[in-house]
Amino acid sequence: MTQTHRNKSYRDIKQVVMERMQNGVWSPNSILPSETDLAAEFSSTRTTVNRALRELADEGYLERKRKAGTRVLNSPIRKAKFIIPTVEDEVKATGASYRYSLVERRVQDAPKWLASRLELTPAQEVLFVRCMHYADNAPFQLEVRWIVAEVVPEVLTENFESSGPNSWLVNKIPFTNLEYSLTATKSDAEISEFLDAPIGEPVLTAERITWLRGAPVTHAKLYFAPGYRLTTHI
Amino acid sequence: MTQTHRNKSYRDIKQVVMERMQNGVWSPNSILPSETDLAAEFSSTRTTVNRALRELADEGYLERKRKAGTRVLNSPIRKAKFIIPTVEDEVKATGASYRYSLVERRVQDAPKWLASRLELTPAQEVLFVRCMHYADNAPFQLEVRWIVAEVVPEVLTENFESSGPNSWLVNKIPFTNLEYSLTATKSDAEISEFLDAPIGEPVLTAERITWLRGAPVTHAKLYFAPGYRLTTHI
DNA sequence: TAGTGGTCTAGACCACCCG
């Protein structure tokens, strides 16, 4: 049964390994042959086999340990990942037209809850921005954002009338850490007004906090219009 | 300024590149030196530099094109990913105790909406399971699941009294595709009863559909207790 | 301690695609 293959590339090897896992040739929790053996089988080198198996491990299908070998995981789903979308990309991906609208913009001292959440000194100046994102002119997302002026002073000269703070920040901040969370919240009067939904309606809400080298840059709450569905295929 | 470095490993190179992006040495949209040049600078080989840059590209920080070179992306966040948790892992990760409880289990013909959703023939037999997951004995998640008996016949002999269908499926199905989506729904009488929440309360809801080589295996709705927050750090 | 994966080197050929 041990045949020589014409397969050479790490992609081919990945595919063969995947097929064998799917067909039960290598069942969950079983141990694969060593890289050296597989290299011989595929008429390839260990380097190439290594890359194939390493990528499959990164993707969550295999677990690799020195000496113990390469084991088939029983639940690839455990490591499944979601892509966090950008509003504009997301709207355009559906083929709908995208429109941005500024609702409110003002400079003020950080409210206490924000200062606490972002570890700011109490009276630090922040820019508050409230804006809407529409898909085919229907409400898609209400964005409520706070930006720390001390970290991004240039923000005070931006009016955000024609485009949102997100795209501006993205081009301004070289690299950031991100804290992202999702909840279901009850729509209040303000949210309902902008999303054109009944008060009390459940609304999928994302909270985003962005950091630049340890300093808090911005806090945003994104309220999705009712019926919105965040989807992924793996 | 062009100094020889002692750095050798691809990890070291990754870190230096990240630092230069953060410090603006290589700003957004700029082009990095070629792999050959970087290999010379780091006293390394092109293979090693290639691995470092390739991984950074996979992680969403760089974009690479033949001839065009390697470009710094302005928004690493666009590609940010989220790990989909498993109930039991998630509960235990918080340090809380995990408890499972079966609520209902019966075999029946697939309801129309399910047949439509999963592309089943109308009268196909399915196993219906309703169960609860508790964290420190407080309601954590209500799971409502349908399993296609034809695809997984062994399921008909399982009683799911001591452990949930998810862990059972995971060990039975070698490899699967997954469709996962999140919504905010309004708690109805049934959900409220199990999650111990007022009727009408917003509930974060995950819908999961699992496929095995094109055949639908299972459909699950997971209702999280109010206040639940799905979080990620990047 | 022996076996397995982790990584690096030095070199090569190729595919792509910008100018």
Next chain:
DNA sequence: GGGTGGTCTAGACCACTAT
């Protein structure tokens, strides 16, 4: 057309860890 990244080879040494 030529420069850049994509990938493979053949070999080496090392790090970890199950037994």
